[in-house]
Amino acid sequence: MLGLINRSIENFLTDTHGAALCARVRRCAELPSEGYEPLLQYADAQTLRLIDAACDALGRERSELLEDLGAHLCTREAVRRLLRYGGCDYRGFLNSLNELHDRARMALPDLELPHLHLVATESGQFRLRVIGDVPGWGAVLAGILRAMADDYGSLALIEMPQSRAGRDSRIFEPAEEVVTIQLLDAAHAEARQFALAHMTGEV
Numbered sequence: 001m002l003g004l005i006n007r008s009i010e011n012f013l014t015d016t017h018g019a020a021l022c023a024r025v026r027r028c029a030e031l032p033s034e035g036y037e038p039l040l041q042y043a044d045a046q047t048l049r050l051i052d053a054a055c056d057a058l059g060r061e062r063s064e065l066l067e068d069l070g071a072h073l074c075t076r077e078a079v080r081r082l083l084r085y086g087g088c089d090y091r092g093f094l095n096s097l098n099e100l101h102d103r104a105r106m107a108l109p110d111l112e113l114p115h116l117h118l119v120a121t122e123s124g125q126f127r128l129r130v131i132g133d134v135p136g137w138g139a140v141l142a143g144i145l146r147a148m149a150d151d152y153g154s155l156a157l158i159e160m161p162q163s164r165a166g167r168d169s170r171i172f173e174p175a176e177e178v179v180t181i182q183l184l185d186a187a188h189a190e191a192r193q194f195a196l197a198h199m200t201g202e203v
Contacts, residue, residue, distance in 0.1 A: 001047040002111050003036035009050055010036075012072045021057060029053035041110065044134060051136070063139040063160070070143025074151065082107070083148055084194045090154035090186055094118060094126055116141070126181040138177025145181060155188035156181055 013022040029049040036042065055062050073079045082103065086096030097116045104113050114132030121127055128145075130138040142160045149156040160179045 001042055001044050002038070002108070003040045003042055004038040004108070004111065006031075006036045006042060006047055006050060007038055008073060008076075009047070009054070009069060012069050013054055016068070016072065017058065025050065025053045025057050028057065039108075039110065048134065062136060066136050066139035067143035067146075067160075070140040070145075071147040072143075073140075074144055074147035080151065081194075083144070084151070090149055090152040090156065091183060093148060093152065094128075094181060094183075097128060113137075114141075124182070126183070128179040128181065130177045130179060132175060132177075135175035135177060138179055142179050145179065150189075151192050151194075153187060153189040153191035154183060155185040156183050 010022055010026070013025060029046070029052070031046060031050060051062060051065070054060075055065055058065065074083065083093065083100075085103075086100070087093035095118065097118045101113050101115050104111050112133065114130050114137040117129040117131070119127050119129075128141065130141050132138075138160050142158050145156070145158045149158070158179065158181055160177065
C-alpha cells in the first residue's frame with residue numbers, strides 16, 4: 001500500500017480524534033516509529049493493522065470508520081478537485097467514476113485504487129461495483145459519494161449492504177463490494193463553489 005494511504009488514515013484520526021489518539025493507535029498497531037513516506041510502498045498488513053487498531057480504540061465498526069474516512073478525504077482540496085473534475089453536476093460525477101482509477105494513476109502511477117464500475121438500473125438507481133485488493137474500499141467510496149453529493153448540492157441516498165467491511169471480520173482478501181446510489185434531487189441545495197483553475201487566467 002502506498003504510504004500516502006496510511007498517512008491519509010493518520011491525518012483523519014488526528015483531525016477528528018486528536019494527535020494523542022492517533023499516536024496510541026500507531027503504538028497498538030506496532031507501526032514504524034519513523035512514520036510513512038507518501039510515495040513509498042508498504043506492506044498491506046500495516047494498513048490493515050492501523051485500521052483495526054483505530055476501530056478497537058474508538059469502539060467502531062470498520063465500515064463506519066472507513067465511510068467517515070472517505071468523507072474526510074473530500075475535505076482535502078487536491079482530492080476534491082480530482083473528483084469534481086469528473087462532472088459539472090452530481091450525475092456527471094457519478095458517470096465519471098469508471099475513469100477514476102485511471103485518472104488517479106495519471107497523477108500518482110504507484111497509487112493502486114480499486115476498480116470501479118457504475119451501471120444505471122431500470123429503477124433509476126445506480127449500482128457501483130468496487131473491486132479492490134482488500135475489502136473496505138466500498139465503505140470508503142460510500143463516504144466519498146455522500147460528501148460529494150453535499151459538495152454538488154444534491155440529495156442522494158447512499159447504501160452499502162453489510163459485508164466483510166464490518167469490524168467482526170478480520171480476514172482480508174480481494175473483494176468485490178457494491179454501493180447503491182439513488183439520486184433524489186440533483187439541485188437540492190446550492191453547490192459549493194468550484195473552478196478548474198486555482199487563479200483567474202490559469203490554464
